[in-house]
Amino acid sequence: MAKRDYYEILGASKSSTQDELKKAYRKRALKYHPDRNPGDPQAEESFKECSEAYEVLSNAQRRSQYDQFGHAGESMGAGGGNPFEGSGFGDIFGDVFGEFFGGSGGGGRRSATRGQPGSDLSYNMDLTFEQAAFGYSTELVIPRLENCDRCSGTGAQSSKDIEVCPVCSGSGQQRIQQGFFSVATTCSQCRGTGKHIRRPCTSCHGRGRVNARKKLKVNIPAGIDTGARVKLTGEGEAGIDGGPRGSLYLIINVLEHSIFERDGYDVYCKVPISITQAALGSDLEVPTLGGRAKLHIAPGTQNDSIFRLKNKGIAHLHGHGLGDLYVKIVVEVPSNLTRRQKELLEEFATLSKEDSTPMKKSFMDKLKDFLA
Ligand SMILES: [Zn+2]
Ligand SMILES: [Zn+2]
Incomplete structure (x- = not known):
């Protein structure tokens, strides 16, 4: 089957400006988005088609190649063909839909201001044969990262000390040009938080979290055996910027018995x-x-x-x-x-x-x- 003309797919023309292309793409992509057309392969096809078209035409270099050589020009650029293979696709989608879906959903980039979840922790726990057989309650001391009390996890001395990161303007991501593609990476200045802290908290030195030792009561159920994992939801490390806590997993090892x-x-x-x-x-x-x-x-x-x-x-x-x-x-x-x-x-x-x-x-x- 012959490939349709990219301008035709988007309902645009060779003289369309980038803005007009973007608007045209947004209109069609919203119409054919799989979330709005669940189980409709026709819509999915159209969605892919217009995404591919916009991916090529939104890139000045690839657009000019396409204008001169048509679809044959695509193979001249790396990543041509499958629009989902190129590293640029997610980015383009984020550009167009970032503001639409409030920076979430629809494959847009993750908002830098939302917290990141805390890490899960695992703890290797040896039990005697009898403890495993009859169940066991004990208190563990778990070293883990907790929100800093002094700054409530913000990492700043006061709320006035928190500014928007000057490098990424708060997005938490930086663009790096790689050949034809612009690749988004985590901002090296703010490490993705999108914030710049003028005066860091003296207790946590700006990290927002501190090493702590948490005493935890745990109840191991009777009958547990080697290799079992006991999950303690929310007992992992504190989240970053108000993100949810991780979980703690107790990895059980039952010791040998003499008889x-x-x-x-x-x-x-x-x-x-x-x-x-x-x-x-x-x-x-x-x-x-x-x-x-x-x-x-x-x-x-x-x-x-x-x-x-x-x-x-x-x-x-x-x-x-x-x-x-x-x-x-x-x-x-x-x-x-x-x-x-x-x-x-x-x-x-x-x-x-x-x-x-x-x-x-x-x-x-x-x-x-x-x-x-
Ligand atoms: Zn930044
Ligand atoms: Zn602090």
Whole structure:
């Protein structure tokens, strides 16, 4: 499809002044703006078309190229073609719509007078196994930037000491010419605030914020685990020029326990028993998070047997219920036997018929087949 003439798109002519082009563009861009025509691809197309046209014609050099060579002239300049690729587009939009949308919305540049939000902070918090399992309340001391009390965050000794930045005239941005494009960058003089402070506040030296140590009460919910983030909205750093506060994130790390291991809300624990307890059965006392519990094991309990104690695990973080406790039996073979113990075990061995235990019998049968 042939490209339409840029002047035609804007409803202007070759003799139109920059002001007339700007007015023409504004009229069309407002009409076709996507915010006013949601879900209308035709309007979006027209919007892009007139934006592209104005981008080229608003630049004296590119306009003269276009006048001489038509659309072919565009490829001679960097960034020709897609109007959204060139660094100039956002700028042009800001120029035309800055005053329309009060310097906000519509992709205009950010107003320098509005505050910037404070930074988010993160705090690495180690919890013991039990603190994580049962929940934990404590007080933290968080170093963070707070608004300066003396100047209420303005950075100036008094309101009379605040002037408009002479470099950027209060916009907070500077223009730098790069080839055909004018690029907006943050004003180097005022760092984007748009203000010049004649006499800085002596307490914060003009920064408006001071380093402080804030005591914070935090409640960690039961069931939290390593890697969880607890967000404390508004407990980050103070905003600049009245901007909103950042948030504080507690990054949770649960420390290892000497007895318990955790998998989600279930807890695992290894309990060693003797061969006689395993062979004869026993009433064991096993540890749980809430204290001791009784566990009966039947005669002939094997090594690695696992017993589940329902609801003896960790409380679910969101919602109700508890995990389970899994007790794994470790049969410990005695070493360093006394002479008497040895005699008794030898007697036991002669009494026990060779290959009489089920696992061993099954293994010997398989072995016979294998070696046959
Ligand atoms: Zn400035
Ligand atoms: Zn101050």
